[in-house]
Amino acid sequence: MKHYTYDEWLQYVNDEINENSRQELEDHLYSCDQCLNHYLMAMEANESSLPILSDMSEFTDSVMAEVSKQKIVVPDTVRNLNTMLMVPSVPDTKNDTKNDAKTKMKKKPFYQQAAFHYLLAAAATILLTFTGAFQSLATYANSLESPQPQVQKKKHSVTEGVINKTFAWMDSLEKKEAVKK
Template sequence: MMHYSEQEWMKYVKNELAKDVREEFEHHLYSCDQCLDTYLLAVEAEEALLPKISNEVDFTDLVMTQITKTKVEKHKAEEKKKRFYHSSIFHYSIAAAMTILLMTTGVFQSITQYAENVQSPSFQGKNPSMTEGLVNKTFAWMDTFSMNMKEDK
């Protein structure tokens, strides 16, 4: 595996590399622990050259406020881009229009007539179910058995 030198990592930390080279470095960091250690050393060396933050709490609050503003602006921009056919009222309107159309053309009425035909006894099979046949045969056998018992007495 190829490793990058400390000078190359210093260029990366100082943002002196092209965008595609920076992406290669970033992908390399995911798989190489040795280069990760070298990168952390370069960050620590560069950290000493950065200016000190005098009031860290105010700085943190400022950053968080900017993040919140950015999120709100992004959310507003997304709402403006939202198409009319993505709204719930559009879907409810289409459903209501389709219901009225189906009702006026008589589709629902024909469906209910079909359901009545399916539920009618003439449409249902005339053969009893297997369980019902078994119960009927059992009762018939019990009746003949009890009749035989009465005749024997």
């Protein structure tokens, strides 16, 4: 990557370069922090020659008026991307008024609807309620609130119970095989 010198940025700030070089420098600013620092130093050095704004709100209004006068051109690729993502897009002025209503409001997919999110939350709540997750949380919270530590019996999990029964069954099979021999 080619870096530009402070003097080149000073020429840019003073508007002493041609249009091609200007575009090249502006494009480079997006990707280089070092050159951005040189540019900012050149701006600070040239700050005294910049005009002083007497009324900032008037300046802002005039800039916004100029921006609103500009015609916004949306490339077809952006319009196609918005269609693919089901994003409401700016209606095309070339279409007739019948199609304008369709382009203004595009239907969102079901998973982006608020009702879908409410149903999903309700289903998750019911599932957690029936599996006992809330009950175990309440029991855990009560055990934290109690002033005396309680000695609890070791509770076996379902998995341990299944494993114990499996081993007992395997042992009984081994005994039967030993009896047969």
